[in-house]
Amino acid sequence: MSLADQISADLLERLQSGELRAGERLPTEHQLTDEYGVSRATVRSALRRLESLGLTVTRHGLGTFANAGTTEVRADLRQLNSLSDTIASFGLTSEMSYRSRAIRAATAEERRRLELPARAKVLATERELTADGTVVAFSYDAIPRLVFPEHLDIHTVDGSLFAVLEAHKARVATALTEVHAASGNEVGWGPRPAASNYVLLSQVHYLENARPVMYSNTFFVEGRFTFSLIRTR
Amino acid sequence: MSLADQISADLLERLQSGELRAGERLPTEHQLTDEYGVSRATVRSALRRLESLGLTVTRHGLGTFANAGTTEVRADLRQLNSLSDTIASFGLTSEMSYRSRAIRAATAEERRRLELPARAKVLATERELTADGTVVAFSYDAIPRLVFPEHLDIHTVDGSLFAVLEAHKARVATALTEVHAASGNEVGWGPRPAASNYVLLSQVHYLENARPVMYSNTFFVEGRFTFSLIRTR
DNA sequence: TAGTGGTCTAGACCACCGC
DNA sequence: CGGTGGTCTAGACCACTAG
Structure with missing residues (x-):
């Protein structure tokens, strides 16, 4: 499991647990970089995954925000899995x-x-x-x-x-x-x-x-x- | 238009023109890095876009290959229309x-x-x-x-x-x-x-x-x- | 083993936003 | 203006695949 996967999984858990609620802003990419001790590219890779699942929305100049409905099972249709x-x-x-x-x-x-x-x-x-x-x-x-x-x-x-x-x-x-x-x-x-x-x-x-x-x-x-x-x- | 967008657009044209045929291997990421004079991260960003469109398949240790029959799709759900x-x-x-x-x-x-x-x-x-x-x-x-x-x-x-x-x-x-x-x-x-x-x-x-x-x-x-x-x- | 893609770093500068 | 994400670089090392 890659670092980016671990981070997106952790963020997913924080979203689903209610620590990060719908509409709230997630920590900035810089903060996540410090928090997880990884490079910003890795943080962004994790955030892209969440966004592709529809769990977050990222806005230029503003931040990344939690979307609603994060407790259901969501599957990215583009991603083919067993x-x-x-x-x-x-x-x-x-x-x-x-x-x-x-x-x-x-x-x-x-x-x-x-x-x-x-x-x-x-x-x-x-x-x-x-x-x-x-x-x-x-x-x-x-x-x-x-x-x-x-x-x-x-x-x-x-x-x-x-x-x-x-x-x-x-x-x-x-x-x-x-x-x-x-x-x-x-x-x-x-x-x-x-x-x-x-x-x-x-x-x-x-x-x-x-x-x-x-x-x-x-x-x-x-x-x-x-x-x-x-x-x- | 970002560098990555320009490169993916150029590769798309090369795919559609028949210069790169179905099943054939594309140039390696290193070659594309030299060819376009950009970093490997930028090349990979462009290749990811093609793959997400279903036009190529990238295999670890082997290379990136042009996909076949991608023009037959009737109504692409990824495409947003009124x-x-x-x-x-x-x-x-x-x-x-x-x-x-x-x-x-x-x-x-x-x-x-x-x-x-x-x-x-x-x-x-x-x-x-x-x-x-x-x-x-x-x-x-x-x-x-x-x-x-x-x-x-x-x-x-x-x-x-x-x-x-x-x-x-x-x-x-x-x-x-x-x-x-x-x-x-x-x-x-x-x-x-x-x-x-x-x-x-x-x-x-x-x-x-x-x-x-x-x-x-x-x-x-x-x-x-x-x-x-x-x-x- | 040689060559490929997969991942990651530690910066840098730009574009956008609200104040 | 200061802070945010958007993009990009020039490396590095790892994992996989074929021969």
Whole structure:
């Protein structure tokens, strides 16, 4: 963990604990430089991270100010992380459980998104993410069968799919993501959350060489996550 | 325009002109340092910008590589546009109709988001966007009263609010956007679309000096729009 | 091992803001 | 005016990757 990461994590905690309240000015960059004993470049790197999360606003000549709503789980939409990392980065204890793992023929949609030929096969998984005992997301994922060696024990597929892919020398670099809204009981399985609205991220993940490697539909329970991003003209 | 901006713009041109093709490695940071006669920090700042646009991928120990297929994105969520422009970019001929315009006391939420004092007033509007005779979006917007001159005929407020703001020398530069999912009949008014799922973009718009100038909650009818973006690790 | 990017320092000067 | 963030420099050392 870099110095800048440690400092932004510490500031995040100070924001979430209420030590720094919404609208209040944070210490100046010079003060933070002294306080943490690092260079100003490092302080600025930490502050940039907070701002990209929408937790602070920095104004030239004035200072950096705490934004409201810093107690929710916020995820920078531009930043691509595994599901586990997204949740872990906010200090939540989460569990991921697989409902199914199967090797089957790719659907037409999967072939289109993953640029696969007819009759191609995929490893398809259904997963559920829980935090504090309640469901926070359902995810349906498909990975081309040929990413894996001939003999694959699908029961070794567990935990983060990003990690599984990396174990097979396939590192996810980018994703093309579509944002949708969904609701109803067709989403997920088992005991559903009372509020049945979902933010659906439909994503095609690519390797560094721009080859598609995973197609995911992840349904995030509305209210448990706040996806944010900064848009510019 | 900062040095880093000039360099990233120049590299962008080299990427788009085909001088640097998809998959190819860009010059090393050290080479770019010499080439442009700037420090490595400045070069890295320029490269970070390209990467955040999804145009390049930088790999530790290897180099920076041009990405492929980055021109196909339909509607980049990172790009902030007025509601009218957003809809126009989808090739829809749209109509915007105001359901209401009012000057009223700001709600607690509006005061918080817009950093307004108690008893501050806002210009509040409710708008409906239709295309081909069906509703495609509902929008609730609030602008601080003091953005406008003393005597404002609210009936002159029409069309794009971005344009209205610019007519009063307030140019929207950025927005902090939260992505949510919503559904049900509390959203909107009049004849609702049959499918009642919405992608809610909850946005605080800022001027170039980082002052908040408009708080919007826009409900996009699911299925009529596809918001997409490129995410990178 | 050589070369790459990742991080960090300790300054410097500029641009913006409120008083 | 004094204080703030915005930008930039010229180094340094570390971590990663390929051969």
